[in-house]
Each structure stands twice: as structure tokens, then as C-alpha cells.
Amino acid sequence: MKTNTWLIRREFWENRAIWMIPAAFGGLLILAALFSRVNIPVLNTHVETHDFGGIFLFAIGTAFYLVMSLYAGWYLLDCLYTDRKDRSILFWKSLPISDASTVLTKLLVGLVIIPLVYFLAADVTALIAAFIVSIRARAAIGTALWQPDVWWQIQVLWIYVIVTTAIWYLPVAGWLLLVSAWAKRAVILWSILPPLALVLVERVFFSSHYVGEALNSRLMGLPAAAFRAGWKDGSDVEINGHVPGSIWRFINAGGFFTDAHTWIGLAAGVLLIVAAxxxxxxxxxx
Amino acid sequence: MAALIEAKDLTKKYGAHVALDRANFTIEAGRIVGLIGPNGAGKTSALRAILGLTDYEGQLTVLGREPFRDRTALMNECCFIADVAVLPSWLRVDHAIDFVAGVHPRFRRDRAMALLAKTQITGRRRMRELSKGMKTQVHLALTMAIDAKLLVLDEPTLGLDILARRSFYDALVNDYMDESRTILITTHQVEEVENLLTDIIFIDRGRIVMDTSIEDVAQRFTAVSVSSAHLDAARIEKPFYERQILGKVVLYYENGDAQKLAQLGELHTPSVADLFVAKLSGGTA
Structure with missing residues (x-):
């Protein structure tokens, strides 16, 4: 356990981008809040006011989430490879640390710790940006941006997103770690080409496209089963009948954990990580 | 005394290439052993196997463990420097000490600090800011502060200038070595280490050519400088190698008859470097 905390600390020393990118990105958003034209719609109803606060937090969180996905992917792909490239693996291996703890620590950092850092950065950014925007726009918007119940709901939503995506993307993370532990060079190409080749081979020789579909549904956005229909385009017909702006209508934990794809992915992820x-x-x- | 390292038919193949070919050797505790061979002889493969960095065929026990299966436990009692330039460039000196102190049960921070205090290196500097010699000092301080039973060094002074090399070996012998420790060094710079070794293992093309203690070398091997008049008589005594130096011929004998040989010319004990060349080139130079 003590060793594991040191291993995590090491990742922060080595990859300062873990906190520097979200800090810089948050800084940019705050600059935008300071200097961009604030063009705030007139909010007429209580529902609109309520939703506006949610949308504001959701937009900032989503922006952070997108940046985070790119960085976490790169981190997982690079982390084991870079130890071999600079030969520092010979130093790490001279210490009583098992290869399993090393790989699992990097997995934990990539799938959980990096998302948590971004989550924190998103919260801080949203807080500061909300403060700036409320001062600049005054009056009505102020109340829309400061709603504790909406804020709590968004927190729960993001924690839910982190947990479900950590499980959903386990096979992707396992694949990236495998390439990182294996490739002699060009990790990006090696991570992309074999799956692509598989898709093409299947298409040419079997004229089917199961692999392509499986990859597509795994990679595109958030795990669909974890959320209720309509969460993407906002076409949820229930919205107006429910508590205004309630985030609970999105979450579908039961659906996620009963979906076969969740468990198939988890199994594939475990195999890939063992191989890594x-x-x-x-x-x-x- | 039980052997610290025992290899039996140790074999390592990379595809069709056989890096280690049924190598047998034992290393006893308390010795300073040089694993010596030309480039590509299998030195590094042998070390990698001993340190649990690769799998292998045959039997190998190090400190009573199977290195590849048990590397993590082995590294509690064994440490190694496999080339000095492997500390990652982003690592800060103080963080390196904190890290090793955090993960290694036998690391003694006070000792590392004392070793570093003798140098110009300050804690907040990163490895990329240090010269190669300084990096070596850091790595040595980290390694020598570990109470290990076995220290393995793979070409430890590669790329260092003569000053840094000398201080490296001085520190090793004076500050580190005692009866409870064993050091295994590979190098192809034989001259550099021959004064500190107690045992030598010659390796060539994946096979152990010779495995002996330095005391034995004096017993077993004789070199004789022979003038041309005695050359034919000297050749009858079955030298395993001969070499011409400044008009004289030096012939090398294993288990030769000292009295007979003394009549042929001037006797001396071959240096490890001479022996290395003699053993590995086989025949006339």
C-alpha cells in the first residue's frame, strides 16, 4: 500500500501535464469568462433558470471531459513505452516493485486519477467563471448560476460518469497499455493500425463488420447503456413532467450493469491488462 | 558456504540467436566477481537472467530464489546498476531519495545523504541538469545506501571519463564492500577492475570459458618470456597461447611445470587482461 502511494506520486512527478493541462485549460475558460462578450438569454421561467445553471456546469464539465479523454489516452499509450525508451525501466526494475503494481498503478492513474483531477479542475473553473459571469451580467443570471441542488446533481453525474467510463473503457486502456509495453516505436500507429487492419480484413474476406461495429460502439462517447434514451439530444419527453432540470433522469446504473457489453468489455480489459x-x-x- | 548464485545449463535464446549456451557457474558470498567477455559474449544476458529481467531456460537460483518469478522479493536483497545513465531525466534528486526510501525496506536515507553531501549535487536538481558523472554519483549514492547482499553492476563506467571511473571504483571498494556483500561486475575493460576482483568468470559466445579465483590464477597459469633460442623447447610444454612482444615470445601455460619452465625464460603470473586475451583468442596472436 505504501509502495502504491509512492508509485502514484511518481506519476505526478513524471507527468506534470496531469495537472498542468487542466490548470491551463481552466485558465483559458476563466479568461474567456472575463473578456468574452457575455450574451445571456433572458430567462423567463423558473424551469429555464434552473436548467441554465445545470447547462452552464454541464458545458464546462464536458469541455474538461473531452480534453481529459485525449490526455488520458495518450498517457496510457506512452507510460510504459517511455520507461523503455529512456531505459529508466532498468532503474525502476532494480527496486522491489512488482510489474503488476507498476502496470495497475498506471491503469488507475489513467482511468480514475486523471479524470478526478480534471473533475476537480472543472469544479474550480466553474466556480470562478460563475462568479465572474454573475458580476459581469448582474441580476437574473446570478441566481441561475448559484443553485446548490443543481451543483450537487452535477457532482453526482460526473462521479457516475467517471465510474462507468472507467469500466467501459477498461479494454481500451488495456489495449493502450499492451501497445505501450510492446511497441519498439510508433506507439500511436501500433495502437490504431491493428484494430483497423482487423476491421478491413473482416470487411474484405467475410464482408461483415462486427469488429468495426464493436469498436465503434465502444469508442464513441459515453457508454450508451449507462444513460437513459434521449440524454444526448435532449429529446427526453419526460423533462417537462419531472422536477425541472433534474439530472437523475439521465442516469441508468441498472441498465449499465445489466448490459452484456459492459461485462464482455470488462473481461477483455482484464485479459489485455494481464498481457500487458x-x-x-x-x-x-x- | 552456500552459493549465492548458482546457474546450471543456463540458456537464453533470442529467436535463432543463442546468447547463453548452457552456462554453468556459481558465485559464493563475500566475493567480488568479474564477468568478463567481449561484446556480444552473453554477459548482459547472464546479468539480465540473474536480475530477473528476462526469462531463460535451465536452472538459476539467486539468493535462493528464482529470479524471473521472484524478482520483486529478490530486489529486497539485491540491487543493481545496469548502466549509469538510466535515472529518468525528469526525476529530482530529493524525489529519487524519497522514492527509494519509500519503496525499499533496506534503504538507509542517512547513508545516501552522507554520500551525496560529499558531492556538489543539490536536492532540487533534475537528472537532466546533471552531468553523466554526477548522475553516476546519484545512482551510486542511492544504490550504496541499500543494505543489499548482492550488488550487480553492468558496465558501470561506460561513457565516464577516467576521473569518474576511478572514483567510482574507489567508492565501491572503500565505502561499500564488506564480508557480508557480494559484487558481480561485467565489463569489457578488464584492466580497470582487475585489482579489485577476487574471482573471474570468462564468457565467450554464450559459454563459460573459465571460472576461477584470482588466487587460483597464480597457481594455475604461468607466462614465460622466451628468447628465440628456447622457443622450440618451450613449445613442447604445450602452451595454450603465445604472443610476440619486443623480440621475445611470451608463452602461456596452464598447470605447467614451473621448474621446467623456469629454465626456458623469465616466469611471471599473467594479468587478467592477458589471460582474457589468451583464453579467448585461442592459439597464436
Whole structure:
């Protein structure tokens, strides 16, 4: 346990981008809040006011989430490879740390810790931006941006997103770690080409496209089963009948954990991670 | 005394290439052993196997463990420097100490600090800001502060200038070595280490050519400088190698008859470097 905290600390020393990118991105959003034209719609009803606060937090969170996905993917793809590239693996391996703890720590950082850092950064940014916007826009908008119940709902939503996507993207993370532990060069190409080749081979020789569809549904956005229909385009017919702006209408934990794809992905992820650990044990140098 | 390292038919293949070919050797505790061979002889493969960095065929026990299966536990009692330039460039000196102190049960921080205090290196500097010699000092301070039973060094002074090399080996012998420790060094710079070794293992093309202690070398091997008049008589005594130096011929004998040989010319004990060349080139130079 003590070793694991040191391993996590090491990741923060090595990858300062873990906190620098969200800090810089938050800074940019705050600058935008300071200097951009504030063009706030007139909010007529209580429902609109309520939703506006939610949309504001949701938009900031989504922006952070997109940046985070790109960075976390890159982190997972690079982390084991870079140890071999600079040969520092020979230093890490001279210490009593198992390869399994090393790989699992990096997995934890990529799937949970990095998202949490961005989540925190999004919260801080939203707070400061809301403060700035309320001062600049005065009056009505102020109340729309400061609603504790909406804020709490968004917090729960993001934690839910982090948990479900960590599970959903486990096979993707496992694949990236596998490539990172294996490739001698060009990790980006190696991460993309084999799945692409598989899709093409299937299309040409079997004229089917199961692999492509599986990859597509795995990679595109958030796991669909974890959310209720209509969450994407806002066409949820229930909206007006419900508590205004309630986030609960999005969450579908039961659907996510009873979806076969969740468990198939989890199993594939475990296999890929075991393979990545085996490669880390055997491959020391490039 | 039980052997610290025992290899039996140790074999390592990379595809069709055989890096280690049924190598057998034992290393006892308390020794300073040089694993010596030309480039590509299998030195590094042997070390990688001993340190649990690769899998292998054959039997190998290090400190009573199977290194590849048990690397994590092995690294509690064994440490290694496999090339000095492997500390990651982003790592800060103080963080390096904190990290090793955090993960290694036998690391003694006070010792590392004392070793670093002798240098110009300050804690907040990153490895990328240090010269190669300084990086070596950091790595040595980290490694020598670990109470390990076995220290393995793979070409430890590669790329260092002569000053840094000398201080590296001085520190090793004076500050680190004692009866409870064993050091295994690979190098192809034989001259550099021959004064500190207690045992030598020659390796060539994946096979162990010779495995002996330095005391034994003096017993077993004789070099004789022979003038041309005695050359034919000297050749009858079955030298395993001969070499011409300044008009004289030096012939090398294993288990030769010292009295007979003394009549042929001047006797001396071959240096490890000479022996290395003699053993590995096989025949006339």
C-alpha cells in the first residue's frame, strides 16, 4: 500500500501535464469568462433558470471531459513505452516493485486519477467563471448560476460518469497499455493500425463488420447503456413532467450493469491488462 | 558456504540467436566477481537472467530464489546498476531519495545523504541538469545506501571519463564492500577492475570459458618470456597461447611445470587482461 502511494506520486512527478493541462485549460475558460462578450438569454421561467445553471456546469464539465479523454489516452499509450525508451525501466526494475503494481498503478492513474483531477479542475473553473459571469451580467443570471441542488446533481453525474467510463473503457486502456509495453516505436500507429487492419480484413474476406461495429460502439462517447434514451439530444419527453432540470433522469446504473457489453468489455480489459503485465516483465529494452 | 548464485545449463535464446549456451557457474558470498567477455559474449544476458529481467531456460537460483518469478522479493536483497545513465531525466534528486526510501525496506536515507553531501549535487536538481558523472554519483549514492547482499553492476563506467571511473571504483571498494556483500561486475575493460576482483568468470559466445579465483590464477597459469633460442623447447610444454612482444615470445601455460619452465625464460603470473586475451583468442596472436 505504501509502495502504491509512492508509485502514484511518481506519476505526478513524471507527468506534470496531469495537472498542468487542466490548470491551463481552466485558465483559458476563466479568461474567456472575463473578456468574452457575455450574451445571456433572458430567462423567463423558473424551469429555464434552473436548467441554465445545470447547462452552464454541464458545458464546462464536458469541455474538461473531452480534453481529459485525449490526455488520458495518450498517457496510457506512452507510460510504459517511455520507461523503455529512456531505459529508466532498468532503474525502476532494480527496486522491489512488482510489474503488476507498476502496470495497475498506471491503469488507475489513467482511468480514475486523471479524470478526478480534471473533475476537480472543472469544479474550480466553474466556480470562478460563475462568479465572474454573475458580476459581469448582474441580476437574473446570478441566481441561475448559484443553485446548490443543481451543483450537487452535477457532482453526482460526473462521479457516475467517471465510474462507468472507467469500466467501459477498461479494454481500451488495456489495449493502450499492451501497445505501450510492446511497441519498439510508433506507439500511436501500433495502437490504431491493428484494430483497423482487423476491421478491413473482416470487411474484405467475410464482408461483415462486427469488429468495426464493436469498436465503434465502444469508442464513441459515453457508454450508451449507462444513460437513459434521449440524454444526448435532449429529446427526453419526460423533462417537462419531472422536477425541472433534474439530472437523475439521465442516469441508468441498472441498465449499465445489466448490459452484456459492459461485462464482455470488462473481461477483455482484464485479459489485455494481464498481457500487458506479462510484456512488462519480459521486455526491458527497445 | 552456500552459493549465492548458482546457474546450471543456463540458456537464453533470442529467436535463432543463442546468447547463453548452457552456462554453468556459481558465485559464493563475500566475493567480488568479474564477468568478463567481449561484446556480444552473453554477459548482459547472464546479468539480465540473474536480475530477473528476462526469462531463460535451465536452472538459476539467486539468493535462493528464482529470479524471473521472484524478482520483486529478490530486489529486497539485491540491487543493481545496469548502466549509469538510466535515472529518468525528469526525476529530482530529493524525489529519487524519497522514492527509494519509500519503496525499499533496506534503504538507509542517512547513508545516501552522507554520500551525496560529499558531492556538489543539490536536492532540487533534475537528472537532466546533471552531468553523466554526477548522475553516476546519484545512482551510486542511492544504490550504496541499500543494505543489499548482492550488488550487480553492468558496465558501470561506460561513457565516464577516467576521473569518474576511478572514483567510482574507489567508492565501491572503500565505502561499500564488506564480508557480508557480494559484487558481480561485467565489463569489457578488464584492466580497470582487475585489482579489485577476487574471482573471474570468462564468457565467450554464450559459454563459460573459465571460472576461477584470482588466487587460483597464480597457481594455475604461468607466462614465460622466451628468447628465440628456447622457443622450440618451450613449445613442447604445450602452451595454450603465445604472443610476440619486443623480440621475445611470451608463452602461456596452464598447470605447467614451473621448474621446467623456469629454465626456458623469465616466469611471471599473467594479468587478467592477458589471460582474457589468451583464453579467448585461442592459439597464436
Amino acid at each position: 503485465i506479462q510484456l512488462r516483465m519480459r521486455r526491458s529494452e527497445i
